[in-house]
Amino acid sequence: MSFAFSVPPRSPALNELRIEVREFLQEQLAGMSISQRAHSWHGFNAGFSRQVAAKGWIGMVWPKQYGGGERSGLERYVMLEEMLAAGAPVSLHWTGDRQSGPLLLSLGTEAQKQKYVPRLAKAEIFFCIGLSEPDAGSDLANLRTRAVKVDGGWIINGTKVWTTGAHLKHYMIMLCRTQARDETNRHAGMSQFVVDLATPGLQIRPIQNLAGEHYFNEVVFTDCFVADDCLIGTEGNGWKQAMGELALERSGPERFLTAAIMLQELVRLASKYPSQRATIEIGKLSAQLATLRRMSFSVASAMQQGIDVGTAGSFVKDLGSVFEQSIPDLARDLFDLGELDDEDFLGVFRYVMLASPSFSIYGGTREILRGIISKALVAGH
Amino acid sequence: MTDHFDERLQQQTMLADSADKCFADLCSKDTVNAAEAGQWPTQLWDTLTDLGFLSALVPEQAGGLGLHPADILPTVRIAGRYAAPVPYGETIIAGWLLGRVGLPVPQAPLAFGPVDRNSTLTLSPTAQGWLLNGRLRQIPWGNSVERIAVLCETADGLRVASIDPKNATQSVTTNLAGEPRVALDFTDTIIAGTDVKPAPADIQANTLYLYGALLRSLQMAGALITARDLAVQYTSERIAFGKPLNRLQAVQQNLAVLAGQTAAANVAVDMALDALAQGSPDTDIAIAMAKIRTNAAAEIAARLAHQSHGAIGFSHEHPLHHATRRLWSWRDEFGNEAYWAERVGQRVIDAGSEEFWPLMTRAAQL
Numbered sequence: 001m002s003f004a005f006s007v008p009p010r011s012p013a014l015n016e017l018r019i020e021v022r023e024f025l026q027e028q029l030a031g032m033s034i035s036q037r038a039h040s041w042h043g044f045n046a047g048f049s050r051q052v053a054a055k056g057w058i059g060m061v062w063p064k065q066y067g068g069g070e071r072s073g074l075e076r077y078v079m080l081e082e083m084l085a086a087g088a089p090v091s092l093h094w095t096g097d098r099q100s101g102p103l104l105l106s107l108g109t110e111a112q113k114q115k116y117v118p119r120l121a122k123a124e125i126f127f128c129i130g131l132s133e134p135d136a137g138s139d140l141a142n143l144r145t146r147a148v149k150v151d152g153g154w155i156i157n158g159t160k161v162w163t164t165g166a167h168l169k170h171y172m173i174m175l176c177r178t179q180a181r182d183e184t185n186r187h188a189g190m191s192q193f194v195v196d197l198a199t200p201g202l203q204i205r206p207i208q209n210l211a212g213e214h215y216f217n218e219v220v221f222t223d224c225f226v227a228d229d230c231l232i233g234t235e236g237n238g239w240k241q242a243m244g245e246l247a248l249e250r251s252g253p254e255r256f257l258t259a260a261i262m263l264q265e266l267v268r269l270a271s272k273y274p275s276q277r278a279t280i281e282i283g284k285l286s287a288q289l290a291t292l293r294r295m296s297f298s299v300a301s302a303m304q305q306g307i308d309v310g311t312a313g314s315f316v317k318d319l320g321s322v323f324e325q326s327i328p329d330l331a332r333d334l335f336d337l338g339e340l341d342d343e344d345f346l347g348v349f350r351y352v353m354l355a356s357p358s359f360s361i362y363g364g365t366r367e368i369l370r371g372i373i374s375k376a377l378v379a380g381h
Numbered sequence: 382m383t384d385h386f387d388e389r390l391q392q393q394t395m396l397a398d399s400a401d402k403c404f405a406d407l408c409s410k411d412t413v414n415a416a417e418a419g420q421w422p423t424q425l426w427d428t429l430t431d432l433g434f435l436s437a438l439v440p441e442q443a444g445g446l447g448l449h450p451a452d453i454l455p456t457v458r459i460a461g462r463y464a465a466p467v468p469y470g471e472t473i474i475a476g477w478l479l480g481r482v483g484l485p486v487p488q489a490p491l492a493f494g495p496v497d498r499n500s501t502l503t504l505s506p507t508a509q510g511w512l513l514n515g516r517l518r519q520i521p522w523g524n525s526v527e528r529i530a531v532l533c534e535t536a537d538g539l540r541v542a543s544i545d546p547k548n549a550t551q552s553v554t555t556n557l558a559g560e561p562r563v564a565l566d567f568t569d570t571i572i573a574g575t576d577v578k579p580a581p582a583d584i585q586a587n588t589l590y591l592y593g594a595l596l597r598s599l600q601m602a603g604a605l606i607t608a609r610d611l612a613v614q615y616t617s618e619r620i621a622f623g624k625p626l627n628r629l630q631a632v633q634q635n636l637a638v639l640a641g642q643t644a645a646a647n648v649a650v651d652m653a654l655d656a657l658a659q660g661s662p663d664t665d666i667a668i669a670m671a672k673i674r675t676n677a678a679a680e681i682a683a684r685l686a687h688q689s690h691g692a693i694g695f696s697h698e699h700p701l702h703h704a705t706r707r708l709w710s711w712r713d714e715f716g717n718e719a720y721w722a723e724r725v726g727q728r729v730i731d732a733g734s735e736e737f738w739p740l741m742t743r744a745a746q747l
Contacts, residue, residue, distance in 0.1 A: 003640065003643070003644050003647075004644075004647065005644060005647075005648045005651070006651075007651070007655075007747065009386035010659070010746065010747075014747065018742065022739075074747075077747075078747070085738040086738075260738070263737065264734045264735075264737045264738065265734065267729055267730060267733070267734040267737045268733075268734035270726070270730050271730050271733065271734070274730075276723065278726070279722075279723050279726035279727050279730060280718075280719050280722040280723045280726055281722070281726070282722075282725075282726040282729055282730060283669075283673065283721065283722030283723055283724065283725035283726030283727075283729070284673055284677070284718060284722045284726075286670065286725050286726065286729055286741065286744075287649065287669070287670035287671075287673035287674045287677075287721075287722065287725060288645075288674065288677075289741060290649070290652060290667075290670050290741060290744065290745035291645050291648050291649045291652065291670070291674050292645075293741070293745060293747065294648050294649075294651065294652050294745065294747065295644070295645065295648050297747045298648070315640070315641050315644050315645075318637070318638075318641055319641050319645055367630075367634065369637070370633065370634045370637035370638065371630070371633055371634075371637070373636075373637035373640055373641065374627065374633035374634070374636045374637045374640075375633075377609075377613050377636055377637070377640055378613065378617060378627050378636075
């Protein structure tokens with residue numbers, strides 16, 4: 001993909017969908033407090049996920065024969081950004097819609113597609129991803145979890161960490177070694193498996209984040225048996241498959257709308273306590289937001305055309321996380337929080353401030369993303 | 382709709398290719414240096430004239446191409462990439478305004494004004510036509526343009542006037558990039574009645590200022606591309622510590638940020654052009670956002686481009702400064718970030734927090 005972020009011609013259908021989603025959310029989220037909404041795509045609510053599924057908004061772009069809606073990636077983009085802007089609790093189905101479903105559809109066997117994808121689209125099952133390990137974060141190729149071939153399947157041993165929502169979900173798509181590590185080609189010999197989180201020998205332990213909240217988990221595999229039909233794609237090709245999946249993770253509107261509710265709250269405060277400074281900062285944030293939306297939309301359009309978006313997605317996530325992280329910092333400087341008597345805003349602030357370090361870490365650290373961009377620049381594409 | 386979109390895109394691509402070739406052939410480093418030393422780039426200008434770019438927005442019956450602004454303005458970004466030392470966008474916009482009201486459009490360098498927000502210019506009726514008084518500041522190439530298309534409020538409403546700068550007292554200065562910026566003082570200057578027309582209803586007092594902001598945003602978007610490309614090239618050629626600079630992680634991180642800012646600025650400009658093409662009622666917000674974003678990118682990217690070049694980028698010999706001095710000049714012309722951000726911010730705050738997101742999706746439509 002070139003460094004120009006082109007967009008397709010406007011379609012009025014997108015605006016109709018936008019209004020439909022907006023009205024749906026107005027109704028569905030009526031009872032949610034503003035600080036709950038600030039949790040955005042980190043909020044879990046199975047009932048809500050099922051309502052979204054009933055509208056056909058999980059797996060919107062997937063084939064109808066697997067429960068999808070066969071709608072465009074641009075329609076999906078519009079639906080996603082409306083969800084985020086409203087602070088909808090989409091976490092349970094987010095990963096499945098964004099990457100597990102597409103991965104199964106592109107690499108899964110017919111039996112795998114039929115077994116998982118329709119239930120994903122109905123929000124009957126939820127997926128998480130198992131990539132990071134205690135010794136493999138940004139240097140993912142250092143992972144050690146190992147699957148060993150046995151009669152009829154594989155025995156998995158090892159530990160995954162930072163697994164968001166494993167305690168609430170049903171399946172994990174994980175990456176592990178299926179061959180001994182080769183120091184001359186560290187990316188070789190890995191494979192992906194879909195693992196039922198109720199598999200005997202699999203233990204899920206909570207990891208509290210710095211706010212004392214439980215989203216993450218440590219998932220320990222002790223002699224877990226998974227059948228042959230749990231292997232996804234080609235044995236040994238797991239690294240490449242997982243990287244393709246990660247590209248889907250970096251360019252979406254969740255990369256700059258995590259703090260959308262806080263932004264909306266800043267506008268409310270700025271009319272309650274008017275100042276030229278606040279007005280100017282809100283204008284600047286708006287300009288950044290508009291730019292990021294167009295970049296992300298452009299990537300959604302490129303993905304739809306089957307163009308490789310690895311680098312473009314890295315731009316969106318890098319710029320998006322800088323933007324998101326600036327919002328709580330700016331808020332405290334504009335509204336002198338020690339003097340601010342506004343519990344709604346302070347609730348939002350507490351959540352976003354404490355969540356903000358993760359914005360430039362999850363889904364690819366800033367340094368890794370910039371490395372990817374730089375390599376693409378040097379290669380001239 | 383798609384057909385029309387494709388057709389339009391095709392035409393824009395053709396114009397862009399042709400502009401790119403023209404600037405690549407005729408706007409070298411030496412051309413820019415010579416222009417900064419006061420030598421008008423005749424060959425470049427004449428070719429731009431012959432290709433019809435300069436009268437692109439002049440109606441066909443008046444000898445122009447009769448294009449829509451959104452079709453020709455993308456070439457201003459290309460002019461910015463090459464640091465074109467001519468009033469390219471200014472002549473296009475001035476020609477558009479003069480053509481709109483049926484005033485003659487000379488085939489010559491043109492300017493428009495006022496380009497500052499607190500103009501003291503007055504136009505008052507007199508027996509011989511109109512009397513012009515006050516100062517036009519910062520007029521690009523104001524000492525060598527043939528005509529200045531001026532928008533001026535009068536007792537009878539907004540007027541468009543075609544002004545001859547030779548009738549003014551001129552004070553010539555240059556911006557940081559050596560581009561002439563001229564103050565013109567008028568004292569009871571008589572303007573013929575035939576050179577003044579009422580402004581059409583869709584043109585307001587701030588219309589030229591908005592177009593100016595869009596021109597500079599486009600030019601900066603282009604200059605950012607050049608600064609990025611020079612940094613990418615230099616860091617691949619320069620060897621330090623036994624390897625090309627771009628193998629050093631600290632350098633890679635800077636290149637990535639430079640490229641990110643360049644990409645974002647160009648997207649912001651695309652967004653403004655898009656609003657213009659669609660005739661969106663929120664085009665002013667889109668242009669304001671483009672200026673805010675390109676200005677912000679200019680600050681970060683110019684620093685990083687220089688940092689990537691080390692000492693050589695600080696030399697006159699190396700062409701990096703053709704891009705960076707222009708970025709530093711253009712970001713301050715037609716409004717800094719604070720000016721435009723206050724306007725956008727006020728619009729957002731007036732709409733209210735509940736309307737924040739709906740306004741965002743309207744002003745920057747996808």
